[in-house]
Amino acid sequence: MNAVASDSAIIHRLMTVQPATAVTSSGVWIQDDKGKRYMDASGGAAVSCLGHAHPEVLAAMHQQIDKLAYAHTGFFTTEVAENLAHQLVQHAPAGLEHVYFVSGGSEAVEAALKMARQYFVEIGQPQRQHFIARKQSYHGNTLGALSVSGNAWRRAQFEPLLIDVKHVSPCYAYRDQVENETPQAYGLRLVQELSDAIDTLGGENVIAFVAETVGGATAGVLPPVEGYFKGVRALCDRHGILLILDEVMCGMGRTGSLHACEQEGVAPDLLTIAKGLGGGYQPIGAVLAHTRIAHSFAKGSGLFQHGHTYIGHAVACAAALAVQTVIQRDNLVQRVQELGTWFGQALRTQFEAHESVGDVRGRGLFWGIELVADKGTKKWFEPSRKVHAAVKAAAMKEGLMVYPMGGTVDGRCGDHILLAPPFIASQDELAQVIERLARAIDSGIASAHA
Secondary structure (H helix, E strand, O other), X not given: OOOOOOOOOOOOOOOOOOOOOEEEEEEOEEEEOOOOEEEEOOHHHHOOOOOEOOHHHHHHHHHHHHHOOOOOOOOOOOHHHHHHHHHXXXXXXXXXXXXXXXXXXXXXXXXXXXXXXXXXXXXXXXXXXXEXXXXXXXXXXXXXXXXHXXXXXXHHHHHHHOOOOEEEOOOOHHHXXXXXXXXXXXXXXXHHHHHHHHHHHOXXXXXXXXXXXXXXXXXXXXXXXXXXXXXXXXXHHHHOOEEEEEOOOOOOOOOOOOOHHHHHOOOOOEEEEOHHHOOOOOOOEEEEEXXXXXXXXXXXXXXXXXXXXXXXOHHHHHHHHHHHHHHHHOOHHHHHHHHHHHHHHHHHXXXXXXXXXXXXXXXXXXXXXXXXOEXXXXXXXXXXXXXXXXXXXXXXXXXXXXXXXXXXXXXXXXXXXXXXXXXXXXXXXXXXXXXXXXXXXXXXXHHHXX
């Protein structure tokens, strides 16, 4: 039997291993207590968009602490929260003119689900009780967010506690687009599958369709095919169903536009954001809500029946406002687009011919590398080998942080590595990421076979 790491009272993510102790950070680097430096090529979990220790963000946080650290939203609003909300609305997709602050991505999804349900209660359609989401998706660890998630491994032991959600196929072209099928035809096939699911449940009974605009952690960065989300949007409108887009991981500039849905030509009814909103400087997330949803609350019960102690936290809002101000002022979204084009091509040049790389996919500075045992058949490595974990361990030895995951294909089989470097990374630093990752993939796969 494995023993708990003896020198820690913390319930770490992996109980049998004591992680390295981070002591300082700057730019794209984190240093541990042994003096080793690690290049943060994943932004933690696609969080650190401005890297670490950005002086303007730190200054904004200090200034806010000196004025006001915390005021409960049941009693007060704050100037910094109001300013952040106006800034977000100014750059939001059409119709999203109201903001609800939370402390992270799972809370944002949880709040969006409850907003969607309450909206239909307020407008006199209480019979709507079903959500439809996608397989191989990940929306968070709270029970509602986990219910709409399609990550089989994360769901398994909590299944009896989850609400019943209908799951349809993800937009996973590498695995599911058939030979001689165009991307457009593939997208139409997926929209038809969603339409069939709606018909089965009854369109008048469905609350919302929930999807990551660009699939994130579970399947390793899945960009949608052109036209897919336009078809989804039209289908939702036809049935009066809300479209909830989860951009907790892929949003806030990560894919080369501030909101990933901009590249799809659609606007959702509810949009969840977090991670890159505050860049990791404080825990913060938000739901951007369509005007008609917020107005339904105001005209009906007069409140959104939800809340957490730390929502709208002043220091978190100050950090996020500083992060977003820097991103806008320094044109970092445009930089992500331009640098991402170079990074994607460099990744493909390095890895597309690799015998253990099945697919390299992504947008902006958000990329996934799917690892396979057989390139021709797309056969995955045996899950027991935990190739993704072996590559992560090898990368850490190289002084490189990447975001690995197993269960890429169906929740049990498949491995991938996710990359989400800071927007401020230089081309030279990104070249170092590729060099170190190449060595880590080779040594990690070799060790997993040993």
